[in-house]
Amino acid sequence: MIGSLDSRIPAGPLADKWTNHKDHARLVAPNNRRKFEIIVVGSGLAGGAAAATLGELGYNVKCFCYQDSPRRAHSIAAQGGINAAKNYQNDGDSVFRLFYDTIKGGDFRAREANVYRLAEVSNLIIDQCVEQGVPFAREYGGLLANRSFGGAQVSRTFYARGQTGQQLLLGAYQALCRQIAAGTVEMFPQTEMLDLVLVEGHAKGIITRNLVTGKIEAHSGDAVVLATGGYGNVFYLSTNARGCNVTATYRAYKKGALFANPCYTQIHPTCIPVTGQNQSKLTLMSESLRNDGRVWVPKKPGDKRAPAQIPEADRDYYLERKYPSFGNLAPRDISSRSAKEVCDEGRGVGESGRGVYLDFADAIARLGETTIRERYGNLFHIYEKITGENAYERPMRIYPAVHYTMGGLWVDYNLMSNVPGLHVIGEANFSDHGANRLGASALMQGLADGYFVLPYTLPAYLAGQIGKRPPTDHPEFSKAQSEVEARTKKLLSINGKRSVDSFHKELGLLLWDKCGMARNAAGLREALGRIPELREEFWSDVRVPGEDEEFNQSLERAGRVADFLEFAELMCTDALTRDESCGGHFREEHQTPDGEALRDDENFTDVFAWEYQGNGSAAAPKLHREPLIFETVQLTQRSYK
Amino acid sequence: MKFKLKVWRQKDPKTKGKLVQYEASDVSPNTSFLEMLDAVNERLILKGEEPIAFDSDCREGICGTCSLTINGEAHGPDHPGAACEVYMRRFKDDATIVVEPFRAKPFPLIKDLVVDRSALDRIVQAGGFVAARAGSAPEANSTLIPKQNADRAMEAAACIGCGACAAACPNASAMLFTAAKVSHLAFLPQGQPERTRRVLKMVSAMDAEGFGNCTNTYECEAVCPADISASLIAKLNREYAVASLRRNADE
Amino acid sequence: MIVAVTGVVLIAFVVGHLLGNLQIFLGPDWVNSYAEHLRELGPLLWIIRAFLLVNVLVHIFFTISLAIENRRARPVRYKKRDHVKATFASRSMALSGLILLAFILYHLAHFTVRVTDPRFLLLKADPLNRYDVYSMMVYGFQNPFVSGFYIVGMFLLALHLSHGTSSFFQSLGLNDEKLAPRLVTAGRLFAWLIFVGYTSIPVAVLLHLVKPAQQL
Ligand SMILES: Cc1cc2nc3c(=O)[nH]c(=O)nc-3n(C[C@H](O)[C@H](O)[C@H](O)COP(=O)(O)OP(=O)(O)OC[C@H]3O[C@@H](n4cnc5c(N)ncnc54)[C@H](O)[C@@H]3O)c2cc1C
Ligand code: HEM
Ligand code: HEM
Ligand code: SF4
Ligand code: F3S
Ligand code: FES
Numbered sequence A: 001m002i003g004s005l006d007s008r009i010p011a012g013p014l015a016d017k018w019t020n021h022k023d024h025a026r027l028v029a030p031n032n033r034r035k036f037e038i039i040v041v042g043s044g045l046a047g048g049a050a051a052a053t054l055g056e057l058g059y060n061v062k063c064f065c066y067q068d069s070p071r072r073a074h075s076i077a078a079q080g081g082i083n084a085a086k087n088y089q090n091d092g093d094s095v096f097r098l099f100y101d102t103i104k105g106g107d108f109r110a111r112e113a114n115v116y117r118l119a120e121v122s123n124l125i126i127d128q129c130v131e132q133g134v135p136f137a138r139e140y141g142g143l144l145a146n147r148s149f150g151g152a153q154v155s156r157t158f159y160a161r162g163q164t165g166q167q168l169l170l171g172a173y174q175a176l177c178r179q180i181a182a183g184t185v186e187m188f189p190q191t192e193m194l195d196l197v198l199v200e201g202h203a204k205g206i207i208t209r210n211l212v213t214g215k216i217e218a219h220s221g222d223a224v225v226l227a228t229g230g231y232g233n234v235f236y237l238s239t240n241a242r243g244c245n246v247t248a249t250y251r252a253y254k255k256g257a258l259f260a261n262p263c264y265t266q267i268h269p270t271c272i273p274v275t276g277q278n279q280s281k282l283t284l285m286s287e288s289l290r291n292d293g294r295v296w297v298p299k300k301p302g303d304k305r306a307p308a309q310i311p312e313a314d315r316d317y318y319l320e321r322k323y324p325s326f327g328n329l330a331p332r333d334i335s336s337r338s339a340k341e342v343c344d345e346g347r348g349v350g351e352s353g354r355g356v357y358l359d360f361a362d363a364i365a366r367l368g369e370t371t372i373r374e375r376y377g378n379l380f381h382i383y384e385k386i387t388g389e390n391a392y393e394r395p396m397r398i399y400p401a402v403h404y405t406m407g408g409l410w411v412d413y414n415l416m417s418n419v420p421g422l423h424v425i426g427e428a429n430f431s432d433h434g435a436n437r438l439g440a441s442a443l444m445q446g447l448a449d450g451y452f453v454l455p456y457t458l459p460a461y462l463a464g465q466i467g468k469r470p471p472t473d474h475p476e477f478s479k480a481q482s483e484v485e486a487r488t489k490k491l492l493s494i495n496g497k498r499s500v501d502s503f504h505k506e507l508g509l510l511l512w513d514k515c516g517m518a519r520n521a522a523g524l525r526e527a528l529g530r531i532p533e534l535r536e537e538f539w540s541d542v543r544v545p546g547e548d549e550e551f552n553q554s555l556e557r558a559g560r561v562a563d564f565l566e567f568a569e570l571m572c573t574d575a576l577t578r579d580e581s582c583g584g585h586f587r588e589e590h591q592t593p594d595g596e597a598l599r600d601d602e603n604f605t606d607v608f609a610w611e612y613q614g615n616g617s618a619a620a621p622k623l624h625r626e627p628l629i630f631e632t633v634q635l636t637q638r639s640y641k
Numbered sequence B: 001m002k003f004k005l006k007v008w009r010q011k012d013p014k015t016k017g018k019l020v021q022y023e024a025s026d027v028s029p030n031t032s033f034l035e036m037l038d039a040v041n042e043r044l045i046l047k048g049e050e051p052i053a054f055d056s057d058c059r060e061g062i063c064g065t066c067s068l069t070i071n072g073e074a075h076g077p078d079h080p081g082a083a084c085e086v087y088m089r090r091f092k093d094d095a096t097i098v099v100e101p102f103r104a105k106p107f108p109l110i111k112d113l114v115v116d117r118s119a120l121d122r123i124v125q126a127g128g129f130v131a132a133r134a135g136s137a138p139e140a141n142s143t144l145i146p147k148q149n150a151d152r153a154m155e156a157a158a159c160i161g162c163g164a165c166a167a168a169c170p171n172a173s174a175m176l177f178t179a180a181k182v183s184h185l186a187f188l189p190q191g192q193p194e195r196t197r198r199v200l201k202m203v204s205a206m207d208a209e210g211f212g213n214c215t216n217t218y219e220c221e222a223v224c225p226a227d228i229s230a231s232l233i234a235k236l237n238r239e240y241a242v243a244s245l246r247r248n249a250d251e
Numbered sequence C: 001m002i003v004a005v006t007g008v009v010l011i012a013f014v015v016g017h018l019l020g021n022l023q024i025f026l027g028p029d030w031v032n033s034y035a036e037h038l039r040e041l042g043p044l045l046w047i048i049r050a051f052l053l054v055n056v057l058v059h060i061f062f063t064i065s066l067a068i069e070n071r072r073a074r075p076v077r078y079k080k081r082d083h084v085k086a087t088f089a090s091r092s093m094a095l096s097g098l099i100l101l102a103f104i105l106y107h108l109a110h111f112t113v114r115v116t117d118p119r120f121l122l123l124k125a126d127p128l129n130r131y132d133v134y135s136m137m138v139y140g141f142q143n144p145f146v147s148g149f150y151i152v153g154m155f156l157l158a159l160h161l162s163h164g165t166s167s168f169f170q171s172l173g174l175n176d177e178k179l180a181p182r183l184v185t186a187g188r189l190f191a192w193l194i195f196v197g198y199t200s201i202p203v204a205v206l207l208h209l210v211k212p213a214q215q216l
Helices: A014-024 A045-057 A095-105 A112-132 A164-182 A247-254 A287-291 A318-322 A332-344 A361-367 A369-387 A442-462 A475-494 A500-514 A521-541 A553-577 B033-046 B118-125 B147-157 B164-168 B175-186 B195-209 B219-223 B231-250 C002-026 C028-040 C043-072 C093-112 C118-122 C133-142 C144-171 C179-206
Strands: A037-041 A060-064 A185-188 A191-199 A202-210 A216-220 A223-226 A265-271 A294-298 A356-359 A396-405 A422-424 A606-611 A622-627 B003-009 B018-024 B068-070 B096-101 B109-111
Touching: A014 A112, A037 A045, A037 A202, A045 A060, A045 A164, A045 A185, A045 A442, A060 A191, A095 A112, A112 A164, A112 A442, A164 A185, A164 A442, A164 B118, A164 B147, A191 A216, A191 A247, A191 A475, A191 A553, A202 A223, A202 A475, A216 A475, A223 A247, A223 A442, A247 A422, A247 A553, A265 A287, A265 A332, A287 A369, A294 A318, A294 A332, A318 A332, A332 A356, A332 A396, A361 A369, A422 A442, A475 A521, A475 A553, A500 A521, A500 A553, A500 B033, A521 A553, A553 A606, B018 B033, B118 B175, B118 B195, B147 B175, B164 B175, B164 B219, B175 B195, B175 B219, B175 B231, B195 B231, B231 C144, B231 C179, C002 C028, C002 C043, C002 C133, C002 C144, C002 C179, C028 C133, C043 C093, C093 C133, C093 C144, C118 C133, C133 C144, C133 C179, C144 C179
Parallel strands: A037 A060, A037 A223, A060 A185, A223 A422, B003 B096
Antiparallel strands: A191 A202, A202 A216, A265 A396, A294 A356, A356 A396, A606 A622, B003 B018, B068 B096
8 A cells, every 4th residue: 555655855965955845845825825724633832833833824723632721731741941953052052963962862763854954943943932932041141041951962951940841832822822812723622533534545634522522523624733742651650641642643543644663662760650559640850860869779689778777888879880971860761771670680669669769968968958959949849749758868769751752653754644634743753853862852843843844844735735625524524433433332332340540550561561661572572462362351341431422531541542552562563573772662682781772773774664454463564664864974872881 | 548538529510519428448648639539430430330520631730730629728738739749648547528629600610520711711812922923033042031030931931720729719710820921921021012902801801701800818829839929910900000001091 | 909999098098087086095175176177178078078988989889899790700619618828807808898887887877977876966065166076985985885886896997907908009019029928917917006096995985094075
């Protein structure tokens, strides 16, 4: 069905590609724009920015989100900051350097052209956000402040206290509100997309469920934009919001869109550990804590003494020991994996044995409690709220948690998937972060896609589409709609003995174990054996109370978990097929003698894009490979020794 | 730990609701309030009963989705913080805990503890923005903003849009929410051109939604999870007075 | 806004009136001449009275209609309600205000129209041929019930003002983060000073510290 993957990367030198592309891109005349209806699913940084911008340009936009307000999209939770190549600090930053760092950080598994464009438009984003009233941190002289983030050698991160995502999202939300008031954008909050509708092979609409009334509805458009975020919640516990899901992208996948690199997931090293059975989500503690905290565990397994009782000689500062030059600041994946290792050895701390200490005693002795309070007061406060422990007196306990997913729907340079008309932006696509994302780059990508890329590339598709929007009574719509209705009815009718959450938890644990921080072929095969069984059990034994035509949170979750149960298999298949280690994907079979990820550039310098062939192992998904061609950068091995 | 819960149950806006009693047993003090409700729900589902509907998303106090009135306090006893940041160790063992939705006329009830807060969105739509088209912005450092102004704008902009202010206000007034947005943009140079229009339109949208009037009882400030100061309400009053005079002068 | 402006005027009156009344401690001559001066203002007095009346009416009209609106803004009440910061005074402004209104009506009937106490008509003019306001007050307050009611009235006034005084700064936008806590304290202090000031008069009369200037 799908021929070779055409990434549509423009010709010419790397630095000129985007400019040339824009110069020659097709346009839609202003008077024609209002003839188009664009469906934007998602109101996060990517979706909110895109919907607002397309509205400003004069298109008719319908924007959907599952929360009760577009302002609550999960982008709101990002803390650290957003990168841009402004070089305001005069410390040698440039578009090229940001591009290079992003490619290298992604372990050379992303497209050069996309990443270069991202670095190029990063500066426009800061201008745009400041103009919208985003209150970025400033210096006394009134200039914008920057900090260095995630081990970068330049200070290029812009931030608004610990709430950068919130402030950027509110900027986009306000722009969106303006368009809603102007009538160019129609907002559908509490409306979940449950299927994509293709008419003659083109994406021309979606099927939604109104989460308040339970009504299943069809919406048609000239193009569909998915901006539905990441799928980290497939692990049940993650730093993502409860509602984050794979449903929209997975249903698109089932309609023929390719899913790229689903196994690339990012684990964040500093989260508050799981405390009990009922834990429903994990909370991130900013990585900046590692600047002053020292990570350690007891030397002896099973040492249950209180941390203060453990003498210096019985402590293992394992990051400092293994990575003398980077120490506690070793990159995310490395410190995450090291924490897992020591816990696997039985040396973990806390009730569950899944945690390591992050100790500020030395820093407090050196700098004084006041300084530490100034730097991290709010984080210590959050920590105390959640755990009830005072981190000034006893070390914090931290553990890695799932945080971000680099994989997503495959898109070309125009951010269009292989399905004509279906565009995918933000965390939902696979395009810019390769196998590992640098800190403060997701916000940048979401806004780049929404404000400055999609508005230029969407016309390339639209220009040939005037008057081709089908009515919602087209048979394809009624077909899709009745499928969705049947599925909903089915979920409600099983009436078994297990709750939706119990399945989700079980799936999450399984994946965390077999397809989490470290993976191996045997474990992945085991998971691939277990997932279909679990799915089977789900469809025969789940209990979803309530009815379809009402506000029914159990039903919402059931639909999402059902999709996770299928998607998990795709993820493990991808992880098994990618027989190398790279970035966030660590295959235990492939590591250097000191436990570093070992890439296999000869065989795997490409994107894995999976095509749906039917449920389960009976019809395994079909793999398409898009080779990654590096014209500008040289592939190197990371080293943090 | 164990608790007696009295939870507001109401099938839909038309049905009459009431407080229904539930037991929560075997609760670890390190469980969050919402996770305690999750556990109660799991048991209800297995017993074949309808679980309690309540809203949440981020569960870390930033998205503003959660909206519970716990023992008569919006967001519960742990201020400043959202309901999702309340942990069971805050309660005495064996305590009786009353859980109700956020109540205000502009927040119509959807089910049990879930209310519709789109009124807050409409207040922002009335003018809570800067008209800055994508692509039209000047270079970011071309306008200097003194640090203290940026900081004050940030403090105001921290509002998470939860609506607790209106839920807690004895008069169900949304002044703190509106004040936060008006102040955020009024503190910044980018917000100046639309300053007069913005405050007039946002206040009239707020009134049109049916929120009550502020009589300066400061309950809002006490429950606000984002620590928004009620002094911004004074600022809003000031902005509004000046804007009204300006408008009259213009006409 | 209107409530605040009218409130300020009322506060100003209350202060002025207190100063006038406290002259009772300086003896009959002071009070009576003060009252006489007031009367000598003639038409001006009526203008002031009319202004005050309008002010009170406007204040009442707006506060009551706001209070009604505010009740409507929460059609379904909480079963359980707890307040973190809102004081009793701030939550019961309408109630304290209404009782205050009842007090003012009684007070006007008592001292201005003088219909409640037949003895007041028997009062002779003072030596300078002025109406003996001084003795009127003393006789009025010798009745413990009358005094009691006054004290209750003053208490509600203080309650109303303990919130109202700082509140009007906020309503007029004359407040900021640094000022806020100070204003709240100052407002309460002011209100209770007013209370002490006013109640000192009936209390002094009851304790026979102030005696009538003439016998009936
Ligand atoms: C705790 C945390 C901290 C982070 N910190 C940083 C940071 O410091 N810097 C950084 O660069 N990145 C950070 N990230 C990553 C970054 O926040 C996200 O990758 C990014 O915000 C994603 O934006 P988005 O617009 O793609 O998706 P989201 O913001 O997740 O938005 C998804 C939207 O899609 C809607 N949606 C989803 N599914 C459906 C459906 N089926 N039907 C209808 N609507 C749907 C949702 O309602 C929502 O509106 C952080 C992430 C987390 C979790
Ligand atoms: C007679 C009946 C009265 C009623 C029903 C009444 C009611 C109220 C109410 C409900 C408020 C709160 C409104 C708000 O803050 O926006 C208020 C405020 C106030 N009242 Fe009264 N009141 C009365 C009389 C008085 C009197 C006699 C005085 C003065 C002596 C007074 C002084 C004030 C002041 C100063 C405020 C604060 C204004 C503000 O915050 O804006 N009131 N009143
Ligand atoms: C102990 C307390 C008080 C005493 C002794 C007192 C005394 C008096 C006296 C003697 C008069 C008549 C003056 C005259 O006719 O010349 C008067 C009038 C009046 N008092 Fe009071 N008063 C007291 C408290 C109050 C309070 C608390 C209020 C209102 C909040 C108030 C409002 C008025 C008004 C409106 C008048 C009519 C003024 C006029 O005639 O123009 N009084 N008072
Ligand atoms: S002002 Fe505070 S209480 Fe009100 S909506 Fe904003 S965050 Fe919530
Ligand atoms: S609680 Fe209500 S009365 Fe005003 S100060 Fe806050 S809005
Ligand atoms: S769930 Fe997001 S603030 Fe509580």
